[in-house]
Amino acid sequence: MDRRAAFFLAAALVCAALVPVSEGFAWVAATLSGVYLVLALGSWLDARSHRRF
Amino acid sequence: MDFAVIFVIAVALGFDYVNGFHDAANSIATVVSTRVLTPRIAVVWAAFFNFVAFLVFGTAVASTIANDVVVQSVLSIGVVFAGLIGAIAWDLITFWLGLPTSSSHALVGGIAGAAVAKAGFGVLITEGLRKIGVFIVLSPLLGLAVGLLITLAIYWVFHRNRNIERLNRGFRRGQLVSAAAFSLGHGANDAQKTMGVILALLIATGHLAPGSSTPVWVVLSAHTAIALGTLTGGWRIVKTMGSKITRLQPVGGVAAESGAAITLFATSIGGIPVSTTHTITGGIVGVGAARRLSAVRWGVAGRVVWAWVLTIPGAFAVAWLTMQAVDLLS
Numbered sequence: 001m002d003r004r005a006a007f008f009l010a011a012a013l014v015c016a017a018l019v020p021v022s023e024g025f026a027w028v029a030a031t032l033s034g035v036y037l038v039l040a041l042g043s044w045l046d047a048r049s050h051r052r053f
Numbered sequence: 054m055d056f057a058v059i060f061v062i063a064v065a066l067g068f069d070y071v072n073g074f075h076d077a078a079n080s081i082a083t084v085v086s087t088r089v090l091t092p093r094i095a096v097v098w099a100a101f102f103n104f105v106a107f108l109v110f111g112t113a114v115a116s117t118i119a120n121d122v123v124v125q126s127v128l129s130i131g132v133v134f135a136g137l138i139g140a141i142a143w144d145l146i147t148f149w150l151g152l153p154t155s156s157s158h159a160l161v162g163g164i165a166g167a168a169v170a171k172a173g174f175g176v177l178i179t180e181g182l183r184k185i186g187v188f189i190v191l192s193p194l195l196g197l198a199v200g201l202l203i204t205l206a207i208y209w210v211f212h213r214n215r216n217i218e219r220l221n222r223g224f225r226r227g228q229l230v231s232a233a234a235f236s237l238g239h240g241a242n243d244a245q246k247t248m249g250v251i252l253a254l255l256i257a258t259g260h261l262a263p264g265s266s267t268p269v270w271v272v273l274s275a276h277t278a279i280a281l282g283t284l285t286g287g288w289r290i291v292k293t294m295g296s297k298i299t300r301l302q303p304v305g306g307v308a309a310e311s312g313a314a315i316t317l318f319a320t321s322i323g324g325i326p327v328s329t330t331h332t333i334t335g336g337i338v339g340v341g342a343a344r345r346l347s348a349v350r351w352g353v354a355g356r357v358v359w360a361w362v363l364t365i366p367g368a369f370a371v372a373w374l375t376m377q378a379v380d381l382l383s
Contacts, residue, residue: 004342011194022187023180025323029191035198 073282118249121181139372238317
């Protein structure tokens with residue numbers, strides 16, 4: 001797996017893990033988790049397309 | 054107001070000065086490393102925006118520090134003094150080592166350590182500490198994400214532009230704005246922590262009623278102290294932040310500072326004490342990660358993370374020891 005995608009995925013998991021303990025600010029952790037998931041997916045697709053061509 | 058209170062307020066303002074000296078270096082690191090401003094002009098620029106931050110932001114962070122870290126009944130002149138000594142000592146140790154740690158978390162660790170030494174762990178307010186703890190992790194990730202997204206947006210908007218030199222010139226000017234915004238956020242979030250300590254002290258000693266808002270003279274003196282600290286500067290840390298994590302071009306400087314500034318604005322309005330060091334580090338890593346992950350020097354970034362992990366326990370321990378000494382002497 002692409003290292004950058006793995007890093008973003010790890011960040012998404014960390015943010016998701018903080019959702020239950022972020023009383024009042026859970027939406028910040030959840031939104032950030034979503035952003036990092038999208039970045040992980042984008043990064044993975046980018047690396048995959050580079051490998052193909 | 055008796056001498057002891059005035060003395061501890063002076064120590065608090067001294068902490069604010071050290072905070073400016075230690076942390077404000079981060080706010081000018083990118084603008085200096087990209088050679089947009091000379092170091093001398095950069096510190097004046099940053100100090101000015103540190104100072105005027107009181108005109109833009111409220112005092113929600115000060116209220117969090119005063120009310121949400123330890124129960125107010127445990128606060129006394131000795132506790133606040135020991136907490137400040139813990140935070141200042143930790144800041145100076147990490148400054149000497151060239152580590153970009155957080156003065157904010159040193160302050161929280163220091164106040165918590167001194168309060169625990171006086172009355173045990175029961176005095177800690179878990180809800181407030183949890184909010185601060187969650188944002189220790191979230192603030193750099195927020196700065197990183199925003200910095201990265203701004204970088205991608207800039208690349209997307211300007212990808213057809215072939216005149217790189219002209220583009221860089223434009224972003225060099227843009228960096229003046231982003232550096233100013235970051236310094237504004239830094240002044241807002243960091244100066245308020247000192248205001249919070251002074252507010253807690255004034256309430257604890259009966260000079261203000263519980264629940265009072267921060268007096269104007271406290272706001273002005275805290276902003277003056279941090280601005281003076283910024284003017285003095287701290288070059289060891291500028292070097293670490295500005296060039297060792299990843300090499301920055303003006304476009305990267307704009308993205309990193311804007312990402313960090315947005316994070317600081319949002320957290321200042323939300324009353325969350327975060328570290329300017331954390332947010333700008335996140336922003337710089339975000340810029341590096343937008344290019345490729347290998348552009349980030351992870352060894353340095355890892356050293357920074359270790360410093361973050363150790364900050365609260367380190368300041369806690371120094372403050373705990375100081376409180377024991379204060380108790381013995383009194």
